[in-house]
Amino acid sequence: MIRLVPNHALKIVRSAPVVFTFDGQSVEGHAGENLAGALLRAGRLHLRNAPANGGPRGAFCCMGLCQECTVRIDGQVVEACRTEVTQGLAVERAG
């Protein structure tokens, strides 16, 4: 069929894979990308539990404003959309 918008998925060349963990499970990302993108591609959307009812939350504004994608690394709470994936990084669900 006529596609006016080409499919570029196969034309994207990504950097070497790196492996990190999310809540103890291995996840593959690419060196230099942010955690939010790598976790999303791996289907890991539930990144933190909300206060009060513990509801599952994940990346929302993707701009470093909403604080919904925060995760815990080395005990510190950081925004997954502003944190770079590195080999061996241990990421925990926050909140």
Add this chain to the structure above:
Amino acid sequence: MIRLVPNHALKIVRSAPVVFTFDGQSVEGHAGENLAGALLRAGRLHLRNAPANGGPRGAFCCMGLCQECTVRIDGQVVEACRTEVTQGLAVERAG
């Protein structure tokens, strides 16, 4: 509806109208255009009669090759697609 090809018809500015005759009837054209275009826009497609059966013929190749759009002006046979419209020009069906 979505039009990917715009309608430019109303954005075309043509030169002043001139009136000529085709087989004695008045036809309006625009100064500087060719006879084939002016006659076509006026719905006058039958420009000559073919030899033998006298079949109706009109503009076909529009490039000055096929000789199908020939008409008679001042007794001379000329190609309508290569002749300019002028005020008062008397054009006759050929063949």
Add this chain to the structure above:
Amino acid sequence: MSDRFDIIVVGGGPSGARAALAASAQGLNVALIDEQSAIGGQVWRAKNASILSAPKTHETRAGDALRRDVLASDITHIEGARVWQIETGWTLHVLRKDVSSELTCKSLVLATGAREYVQPVPGWTTSGVLGLAGATALFKQSLTPPGKRTIVSGTGPLVFFVASEIRRLGGEVAAVVTPNSRRDWMRALPSMLGRPALLMRGAIWVADLMLAGVPIYWQRVVTDVSGDDQVRGVSIAKLDQNWARTSEDIMLAADSLCLGNGLIPNIEAAHMLGVPIRHDHALGGWIPETTEDGGTSIDRLYLCGDGTGIRGAEAAAHQGTLTGLCAAADLGHGTVNLQKQAKAKWLKSARFGMTMTALSIPRVGQAQLTTPETIVCRCENVTRATIEAELNAGAQSSNAIKSGSRAGMGPCGGKFCATAIAQLIAQQSGAPVANIPPATPRPPLRPVPLSIAAGSFDYDALPIPKPAPL
């Protein structure tokens, strides 16, 4: 290098970068502070380092041109840095790599851009729901679609751009849902005819979706998102002209949802510094008062770009040039001619941008999509019922709601609930939203770690300008 500059520009989107370039070209010593690691803002956000190569798009080309210009200039570009406090005069407290430093300047230009309004609906906090503009940020930096099968819902042209980008990145669009009617677009058409290239881009997005058989639900809205720890289904309903629901819901299956209701200016920094604000639906809601060339009632404070009203990237760039020239002229550098040119270009592109903004102006029915159980403040998990209880107890301002219910007090600083809370107050009090200003912003402007080290800028760590082209 010193920590003192003639001009500091905050925000590296098209407006801030052009302001910095204009002032720098007049011979001033300019710093450009931006949160991201590369110039471009949200609209021309650069790809992250994991993308080694990818086909170029309109956005990458525009962003690359801007990045090239900044790199070739004398601007001190301070990337990955967040301004969390500003003292009049001007001293800026800037957080970069966990170290906070102070930078000073004679004149300050704020080009803080826009964020997104997302109307709260039941289930909008479910993982897999992304902001519509948020999705574009994700696409631009990660080239990753939001899921395998996505519903895209929102107002204005952005909903079609996002759907188109999902298809470009290999994702599937389950449906497009937009409160706008075809008639809304027909009315916008005359103003768009002067920009045939932009009109054509939009036509191609829509035509591609139609040819791919993606259903486009016009004049419809998302009413509910279902799914436990991830989106499974999205309910939609038909709207009348005032965007009030007129039909039963139907449910569409999807694993992700991009949801947005237009952009709103980021005014917190200007508001905090004392610039008067006013409400203008046609510019995205609350905007700071500025002169046309970016001046404010505060000496040597300038504002430009979508943070002064949503007019789109192209207008923002021209406005940035104008404001940068004006700031430079006020410091004794520059000429009037260039300002005239920039102003003419700005006004022309602003007309187009405002036509697009108009498609997202909220209508009265929109606020009714929130149920009593719907979470309004995401950070603190505060429902509409809790906020309404505060209202019934006498709270009548955003500030009062904040101290009473904690709504707007979370780490996002109220950025994603302020508009909805104002709507609730308006509904309760019968006053127009224009009478309900947002809560006064307090520092920090951005989240700051509990213990931050004080330090001074390590300029050696900044990228070194190289001659253009890259």
Add this chain to the structure above:
Amino acid sequence: MSDRFDIIVVGGGPSGARAALAASAQGLNVALIDEQSAIGGQVWRAKNASILSAPKTHETRAGDALRRDVLASDITHIEGARVWQIETGWTLHVLRKDVSSELTCKSLVLATGAREYVQPVPGWTTSGVLGLAGATALFKQSLTPPGKRTIVSGTGPLVFFVASEIRRLGGEVAAVVTPNSRRDWMRALPSMLGRPALLMRGAIWVADLMLAGVPIYWQRVVTDVSGDDQVRGVSIAKLDQNWARTSEDIMLAADSLCLGNGLIPNIEAAHMLGVPIRHDHALGGWIPETTEDGGTSIDRLYLCGDGTGIRGAEAAAHQGTLTGLCAAADLGHGTVNLQKQAKAKWLKSARFGMTMTALSIPRVGQAQLTTPETIVCRCENVTRATIEAELNAGAQSSNAIKSGSRAGMGPCGGKFCATAIAQLIAQQSGAPVANIPPATPRPPLRPVPLSIAAGSFDYDALPIPKPAPL
């Protein structure tokens, strides 16, 4: 000014004009003779003087660039002039405003372009049936659609371009009918991916028709045209892979029909001058033998552009540059480097062009569309039955048919029946069409009034080159 030139180029399309420009840039005294009043050929034909203003298109921009280049050069552009006889050596007899003059040159470049093959079917002589390429000539000069409601039928991309142009000019497209299948296009796709801009243009033509609800009849053909003195209805039928009819006809209402079956090179001038010809379906039929840089077996005679094989406008332009450089080099001017560059560009664009040409290669069923009563030679009104009677009486060549039946003897010089007649001979004799060369062309190459005045060129009447830009 003298009537002697270093090089004369015949044909002001992209190939001839680029050849003239390349040779002129090497310092040679070049004349460019063209039938039309403005440079551009059929593909970039200029608007006539009645069009005061109109939106620009891809074609007008390309043509304007070429016209500007020629105007800024030292080329003597002889417009509105027809070459009707050529004597080896070289002396050209040129008819301009009813006066015939002689021009001489050291080297001759023929860039005679292409015409169209239209497969004869019952009723194809009805007024209101235009050639498909003919329609584009009409559009480009007059900006007039061919009727109120037009059926567009033909092979390759041209059928979609013509349909799209009719819509652009405010006409209605009743249907698109193309012998090509969707699968034909899928097979062409890999070769098209290297030219995304051209691919996108084609995609937009087709998508626009689909969105407008214009039926596209794939793998179908026009079998009959009805109407007394104007088209009223067009019958179409389904084809198999060999383009043989497989279904009953259905009739569509329309007042006009654009009909074409691919382009064929205009080889008459080269053929008449003794250049050997060979048949190549992939290049549009009979082509003159040339070297890659346009040389022939005849000293100082060069050929370029679609007249040497159908490769499209872009390839023609590069080939023109290459041939112009080669002709100049043979006269002692020029360098090899430029030739290498032009050759590389030519070969790249020729690959794309030949993929498009391949979509129009006739298949065995096509010739069966002509019935015994169908007129084959339009000029002399000769039917297929009359030609077959000649064949049965022993005629075995195009020349024999011509002298026996007058078919091909009319004022068009056999240009619009030669291919169909060769098909009939092939069918009768069982030989491939590659064994049935066209009748040897005789002067005049173009119709000449019975009494023409002999004169010499009035150069003062030629447009005076002005400095670019226009």
